[in-house]
Amino acid sequence: MTVTKKLRIGLIANRSHQDATNSALVQLLHGAGPALRHLQAELVIVGRTLDAIISHGLLEACPSVERFPYGREGGLMKLVSRVVDTDPARAVDAVIYLIDPVDPSSVFPEAQALKRQCVIHRKPFLATLASAREWLELEATAAGASIDTRLNDSFLLEQEGIALIAHDAMKESMLAMAEKHFALLDRFACRYATGTTGGLLNRLAQQIKGEEAGKNWTRPFLSGPLGGDAQLAELVLDRQIRRILFLEDPHVARQHEADIQLLERAARTVTDFSQVISEVSGADRWLSLLTQRVAI
Known part of the structure; x- marks a missing residue:
């Protein structure tokens, strides 16, 4: 499959x-060089990060900079600014x-604004090594690249939550989204959710799988404001x-913002393992491509 549009990816570490x-x-x-080249990715790299790439002799992994x-x-x-830019020749399509x-x-304000604007403008915000590796793998295989078998262990959904x-x-x-991708989500060993969301998902599962089989489809924790995010952070x-x-929802003030950041921080602490997906259209594409990848 021919890549019709070069992805522009912001990169900072x-x-x-x-x-x-x-x-x-x-x-x-080291791992994603083939995916970046297959995607003909154009990387917009913040200064010191590019210096580090050059010092490690890894510039050849970046097709265009x-x-x-x-x-x-x-x-x-x-x-x-490039996340929100309306000119496709200048805008970035995703941020690592x-x-x-x-x-x-x-x-810092600019770091928090970067994530918020990615969510608002429906662009992937990839803040862990695991999320960046998986996103590039899924996009590359969707564009016709061979799968990276080194990542196979991270796609054993039946062993994961x-x-x-x-x-x-x-x-x-x-x-x-859960209804659309129910077959994929049903493959996971465990599904966890906070408060109300967990109850709603279990009712959906009962409609699909039957009242008895679906009643414990997700394991609900406390609601976010009451500490559910912290409970999930421990599992991460x-x-x-x-x-x-x-x-x-990036448009409302959230009284339990610290709890949300706690969960994200937990994922970043185990950066090689865990990832957070926060934006609706990107999540829908991610689940679709994940379905394709685990079917290979």
């Missing part, structure tokens, strides 16, 4: 994910931001949950 020879950035480019300034000189702010959960720059979370305004979208840290589908 916190310092602790850049320098070491086994850093997340190095692991990503546009250099942005260092973060302290506004590089991350410019990347936010390898976040170190203890790096204070990850909570998935978390399903949705803010109030997004619960209908979650139910529609224990590597019992690899994938988190968290449909966020």
Whole structure:
């Protein structure tokens, strides 16, 4: 299959994910070079991250590069602008931001705005090594590339858990998505959810699988404001949950914002294992491509 549009991908990594020879950035480019080349990806790379790529001798893994300034000189702010840009020749289609959960720059306004604008403009925001590797693998195989068999162990859904979370305004979208991709979600060993979302998903499962078979389809935890996100974070840290589908409403103030960030921080702590998907259309495509990948 011929790639008809080159993907433009913003790329930045916190310092602790850049320098070491086994850093997340190095692991990503070592593993995903073939996928990037197959996709003919154009990378918009913030200054110091590009310096690190060059120092590791990995520039050849990047088919095309546009250099942005260092973060302290506004590089991350410019990347936010490219997320919202209406000119397809300038806009980025996705952002890979390898976040170190203890790096204070990850909570700077421009870093938070980058994620929020990705959600608003329906573009993938990939903040862990696992999420970047999987997204590039799924996009490349969808475009006709051979599968990367080194990643096969991360697609054994029958041995893994998935978390399903949705803010109030997004619960209908979650139910529609779960119904559309029910066969795939049903393959996971465990499905976890917070409060109300878990109850709604179990009722959906009862309609599809029958009252008895579907009543415990998801394991509901407390609601987010009462600590459900924290309960799920522990399972992430224990590597019992690899994938988190968290449909966020970016337009409302959230009293339990700290709990949401806690769950995301847990995923970033086990960056090589876990990932968070937050945007509806991207999540729908991700589930569709995941279905194709596990069927191969």
